Amino acid sequence: MWEPDRDYLYDSGFKGKDQIVPIPGPIDDRFTEEELHHIRMLYAEKVTLVDKWVGNLLNRVRELGFWDNTMIILTSDHGQPLGNGEHGHGLMRKFRPWPYEELVHVPFIARVPGEGEGKRVKSFTQSCDVGPTVLDWVGHLEKKGGIQEGFKARSTLTANDMTGKSVLPLVTGEKEKVRDFAITGYYGFSWSLIDDDYSYVHWLPNECDSTEDALKRVYDSSGHAAGEATRDLQSDDMWTCTPHADVTIPDKDELYDRRTDPFQLKNIIESKPEEAKERLKRLKLFIGELRTL
Numbered sequence: 636m637w638e639p640d641r642d643y644l645y646d647s648g649f650k651g652k653d654q655i656v657p658i659p660g661p662i663d664d665r666f667t668e669e670e671l672h673h674i675r676m677l678y679a680e681k682v683t684l685v686d687k688w689v690g691n692l693l694n695r696v697r698e699l700g701f702w703d704n705t706m707i708i709l710t711s712d713h714g715q716p717l718g719n720g721e722h723g724h725g726l727m728r729k730f731r732p733w734p735y736e737e738l739v740h741v742p743f744i745a746r747v748p749g750e751g752e753g754k755r756v757k758s759f760t761q762s763c764d765v766g767p768t769v770l771d772w773v774g775h776l777e778k779k780g781g782i783q784e785g786f787k788a789r790s791t792l793t794a795n796d797m798t799g800k801s802v803l804p805l806v807t808g809e810k811e812k813v814r815d816f817a818i819t820g821y822y823g824f825s826w827s828l829i830d831d832d833y834s835y836v837h838w839l840p841n842e843c844d845s846t847e848d849a850l851k852r853v854y855d856s857s858g859h860a861a862g863e864a865t866r867d868l869q870s871d872d873m874w875t876c877t878p879h880a881d882v883t884i885p886d887k888d889e890l891y892d893r894r895t896d897p898f899q900l901k902n903i904i905e906s907k908p909e910e911a912k913e914r915l916k917r918l919k920l921f922i923g924e925l926r927t928l
Contacts, residue, residue, distance in 0.1 A: 643683050646676035659728035662718055671718045678717060703748050706772050708765055711741040721898035732821030732884070734836060736899050739819040739827070743802070747772060751806045758812035764802050767794030771801035798925065818921060824884060826922065828914045834899060835914040836889040
């Protein structure tokens with residue numbers, strides 16, 4: 636039977652209710668401070684364990700002699716809200732549809748042999764950039780003559796029609812950024828744009844008379860395929876995969892100053908309406924371009 640490594644138990648003296656899979660949703664009066672601390676320590680244990688085994692994997696890559704010709708990319712699908720205050724907006728776990736920093740800000744670590752190792756880059760990246768980056772690197776090797784004949788079919792595989800962008804120019808130092816902003820969102824409910832200065836959250840249903848109107852604006856002005864999606868959004872069934880979820884959203888959009896308010900605690904949209912309007916315009920242009928792909 637597997638036994639936990641005692642070195643990675645950060646709150647082993649906890650005597651309360653089991654919190655291995657805490658209930659997602661607003662914490663309200665659901666957890667005590669002791670329980671919240673224990674939940675965070677469990678997460679810290681998981682991070683430590685992942686760190687250990689990723690290290691073992693990388694060591695094995697070296698032992699097998701693959702280190703000098705292997706690209707390694709480490710990223711994640713999402714972050715993890717863990718409670719109250721500046722560390723979670725009063726939310727626990729991946730609780731839709733809130734696109735706040737603690738959920739959407741994930742690492743993107745790319746290691747390319749002989750290129751920019753140990754360098755930290757400020758540029759925005761997104762999960763969809765993984766594929767284009769891999770293809771770009773394979774093409775880079777092909778041009779240098781360092782790729783085996785069997786892989787030359789790569790010439791038929793390009794990132795031209797992909798939404799993502801290669802981050803290889805960031806790694807090599809050719810560019811300082813490949814994106815001016817990052818986009819997040821939740822199907823039919825929220826769009827979010829994050830740039831160097833602000834993070835902006837747009838709640839789609841607030842600008843429409845009905846959910847169906849929102850979907851038609853978001854996906855297809857002709858209404859194609861909107862009917863089924865609308866039925867899903869109007870049904871609580873869409874939310875039942877998140878226990879205790881509540882089909883509610885804020886009554887106005889949100890704007891946060893990333894330079895002075897990195898934890899997104901003070902909504903300044905009323906004092907900065909032009910900044911919000913500009914970001915909404917950029918969001919709509921971006922989503923409109925996606926629909927043409």
